[in-house]
Amino acid sequence: MAVWIIEDKCTGCGLCAKTCPYGxxxxxxxxxxxNERCTECGxxxxxxxxEALASDLEQEPLPDLSGYRGVWVFAEVQDGALAQVSLELLGEGARLAADLGQDLCAVLLGHGVAGLAADLAAFGATRVFLADDPGLVEYSTLAYARVLAELVRxxxxxxxxxxxxxxxxxxAPRLSRRLxxxxxxxxTGLAIDQETGNLLQTRPAFGGNVMATIVTPRVRPQMATVRPGVMGLPTRRAGTPAVVVRHPVVLEANDGLVRLLARQARTSQAVDLSQARVIVAGGRGCRGAGGFALLAELAQALGGELGGTRVAMEEGWISPERQIGQTGLxxxxxxxxxxxxSGAIQHRAGCLGARYIVAVNRDRRAPIFQVADYAIAGDLFKVVPALMEALKGVD
Ligand SMILES: Cc1cc2nc3c(=O)[nH]c(=O)nc-3n(C[C@H](O)[C@H](O)[C@H](O)COP(=O)(O)OP(=O)(O)OC[C@H]3O[C@@H](n4cnc5c(N)ncnc54)[C@H](O)[C@@H]3O)c2cc1C
Known part of the structure; x- marks a missing residue:
């Protein structure tokens, strides 16, 4: 056990038991x-x-990690172009790299993708680690994990x-296990601790009821994933080209164990709410398909898309790709x-990046009003038709 009790100091006050999130x-x-549920979180x-508790970890000196330098962004390629989330991460990575006084680099894997290095430079990468090989033309778990692990080492x-x-x-999990x-x-948030230089990695925890900030002080690199749309898109700038560092690729037979056999395009009409300029979203207060039909009319009048809460998705009033929030978009x-x-924290996690939030709720104390720029306290079945009526006179 890495955490233990110093018996002659323990008074049995129970503060530690109350604090332990794992019981x-x-x-x-x-x-x-x-007991065995201890995760050594400290x-x-x-x-x-x-001071009646002690741990192995506390007594071990921190390793010297000064040889690890640079903020890397894995440049994901989708249909021959850079995935938008990779560009968003370059924007965030540039901020972190500036705080650390280190370089922002991108890692680009694929075949015939060298031309994308210029795009990565335009979004801030000063160095691009490039692994270009026919064996990487399609994403393959083991081959990509091998090459990325080699580059990191x-x-x-x-x-x-x-x-x-x-x-x-x-x-990401494959690589983190391998290394x-x-x-x-x-x-949902990344920052640098000015004192230690550690990456502060913030994400919802315990069912989204708290925001936890996680640090990894003993290993490098510090690995984090961020969902698309969480960070803003940086502006593209014409500037200095990136230094391209080519990595020779040597794959082994086992790297091909997981292979892409076929691609099948989705047949249902796919929606992409991450690109929508206007979203009209509904929750339990819409009471059913009828309420959502009303919202769909408003969305159409505003040239927007329909979205909703997890409750609305679970009730079958909206399709899963329209769910917004922690476990949605x-x-x-x-x-x-x-x-x-209502504006539960798990729902707010998905919409706080909106420029303007307008909320319609008949409960004046609903939490959504705390984050709304405009609050309309009233019955949506009266407010939404009134909004549509008002829109009729607007071009
Ligand atoms: C791990 C985890 C992940 C989750 N992930 C998500 C997620 O991704 N997205 C998500 O949305 N939720 C998520 N949830 C669920 C979340 O906690 C809430 O339960 C959910 O968001 C509530 O949905 P709601 O606002 O539609 O319903 P409710 O909380 O029931 O709110 C309904 C609101 O409608 C109002 N209302 C009722 N009638 C009217 C009317 N006629 N006019 C105007 N207002 C009216 C009420 O006053 C009330 O405020 C998650 C929960 C957990 C534990």
């Missing part, structure tokens, strides 16, 4: 006991007023960021019109 401490006979150590970056896309969600690193998935429209939505 890993029990008080028996006026003494704290740590929360109890900070809570104990009597050879060049030792301090930070590695990836998009939380289907590809990123497959590749024995930590990985913080679905971050993150959107950044100009206008987000929330109708009959």
């Amino acid at each position: 890993a401490i029990a008080i028996e006979d006026k003494l704290a006991h740590v 929360a109890c150590l900070a809570a104990c007023k009597f 050879a060049h030792a970056p301090a930070v590695l960021l990836m998009g939380a896309t289907p590809l990123g969600r497959d590749l 024995d690193l930590g990985l913080t998935a679905d971050c 993150t959107v950044r429209p100009e206008l987000y019109l929330a109708c009959g939505i």
Whole structure:
């Protein structure tokens, strides 16, 4: 056990047990006991007023990580172009690199993709690590993990960021396991701790009820994924070309064990809410398909798309690709019109990037009003038709 109790200091006060998020401490006979649920998170150590807890980790000196330098962004290629999330991460990465006083670099894997290095430079990368090989023409878990791991071992970056896309969600955990690193998935905020230089990785935790900031002080690179749309898109600038560092690719037979057999285009009409300028979203307050039909009319009148809460998705009033929030999409429209939505933290996580939030709710204390730029306290079945009526006179 890496966390233990110093018995002659423990008073059995129970503060540590109350603080432990995993229920890993029990008080028996006026003494704290740590059980197998302990994850060594260290929360109890900070809570104990009597210094009656200790851990292995606390006593181990921090390793010298000064040789790890640079903020890397994995440049995901989708249909021959850079994925938008990679560009968003370059914008965020540039800020982190400036705070660290280090370079912003991109890692580009594929075949015939060298031309994309210019795009990466235009979005801030000063150096592009390029692995161009016929074996990388299609994404393959093992081949990509091998090449990326080789690059990380050879060049030792301090930070590695990836998009939380289907590809990123497959590749990032594979790489972190291969290199024995930590990985913080679905971050909503990234910053540099000025004192230690550690990456502060913020994400919702415990069902979205708290925002946790995670640090990885003992290993490098610090790996994090971010969902598309969470960070803003930086402006493209014409500037200095990036230095391209070519990496020789040598794949092994086993790297081809997972192969792409075929691609099948989605047959249903796909919607992409991440690009919508206006979203009219509904929740339980819409009461059913009828309420959503009303919102769809408003969305059409505003040239926007229909979205909704998880409740609306679970009830079958909207399709899953229209769910907004922590387990749905993150959107950044100009206008987000929330109708009959309470504004639970898990929903707000997906819409806070909107330029304007307008909320319609009949409960004046609804949490959505705390984040709304304009609040309409009223019954949506009266407010929405009134809005449509008012729109009739507008071009
Ligand atoms: C791990 C986890 C992940 C989650 N992920 C998501 C997610 O991605 N997205 C998401 O949305 N939720 C998510 N949730 C669920 C979330 O916690 C809330 O339960 C959900 O967002 C509530 O949806 P709602 O606002 O539609 O319903 P409710 O909370 O029931 O709110 C309905 C609102 O409608 C108002 N209302 C009722 N009638 C009217 C009317 N006639 N006119 C105007 N207002 C009216 C009410 O006053 C109320 O405020 C998640 C939860 C967990 C635990």
